[in-house]
Amino acid sequence: EAGVAQSPRYKIIEKRQSVAFWCNPISGHATLYWYQQILGQGPKLLIQFQNNGVVDDSQLPKDRFSAERLKGVDSTLKIQPAKLEDSAVYLCASSPGSFSYEQYFGPGTRLTVT
Amino acid sequence: DQQVKQNSPSLSVQEGRISILNCDYTNSMFDYFLWYKKYPAEGPTFLISISSIKDKNEDGRFTVFLNKSAKHLSLHIVPSQPGDSAVYFCAARWGPNAGNNRKLIWGLGTSLAVNP
Numbered sequence: 338e339a340g341v342a343q344s345p346r347y348k349i350i351e352k353r354q355s356v357a358f359w360c361n362p363i364s365g366h367a368t369l370y371w372y373q374q375i376l377g378q379g380p381k382l383l384i385q386f387q388n389n390g391v392v393d394d395s396q397l398p399k400d401r402f403s404a405e406r407l408k409g410v411d412s413t414l415k416i417q418p419a420k421l422e423d424s425a426v427y428l429c430a431s432s433p434g435s436f437s438y439e440q441y442f443g444p445g446t447r448l449t450v451t
Numbered sequence: 452d453q454q455v456k457q458n459s460p461s462l463s464v465q466e467g468r469i470s471i472l473n474c475d476y477t478n479s480m481f482d483y484f485l486w487y488k489k490y491p492a493e494g495p496t497f498l499i500s501i502s503s504i505k506d507k508n509e510d511g512r513f514t515v516f517l518n519k520s521a522k523h524l525s526l527h528i529v530p531s532q533p534g535d536s537a538v539y540f541c542a543a544r545w546g547p548n549a550g551n552n553r554k555l556i557w558g559l560g561t562s563l564a565v566n567p
Contacts, residue, residue: 439485
């Protein structure tokens with residue numbers, strides 16, 4: 338079974354630029370999560386999708402972050418414009434059902450904002 | 452406000468000995484507690500869970516203990532192996548009363564080094 342795929346693996350941008358991350362979850366998984374992990378901290382949930390609907394986006398900085406999950410499969414997370422404090426690893430995870438505590442993570446995208 | 456706390460940033464043990472990783476939490480509304488393991492440049496991997504109504508769950512070399520009165524859980528690895536060297540995250544899930552906000556709350560992680 339293929340795991341969660343993410344691209345790119347690494348990205349370096351200057352502040353005020355835009356960036357987008359892509360995630361392909363495990364086939365058949367209805368729930369998709371985007372997390373932000375700052376160095377030395379645990380993952381923080383940014384947004385949770387159930388199929389193509391948003392379940393929880395309470396911690397998503399909506400003035401600069403946006404995410405979509407078209408057709409309930411792949412998802413993109415965008416930051417526009419980026420700030421220095423957005424430097425982090427962005428993790429995508431999926432699970433078969435909603436609110437599952439067993440989530441399957443991709444390798445992450447390491448973003449550096451200079 | 453750190454609701455899930457891992458107070459030891461790192462731990463070093465000898466191969467074959469027991470590793471004990473600790474986690475404290477502040478909220479009684481969590482219904483499940485989890486341990487995830489993370490290798491460098493990879494995403495976290497689910498390791499073991501325990502329901503808030505249990506006090507012990509065992510899976511091979513890994514055992515998690517829950518002390519609800521102390522709001523404390525621990526992960527025991529016996530015997531420890533060099534391949535167990537990783538960062539271990541403790542996480543907790545909000546119970547059904549949280550409605551749609553049943554996100555996982557994560558600790559800061561403990562870096563375990565198992566020395567040959």
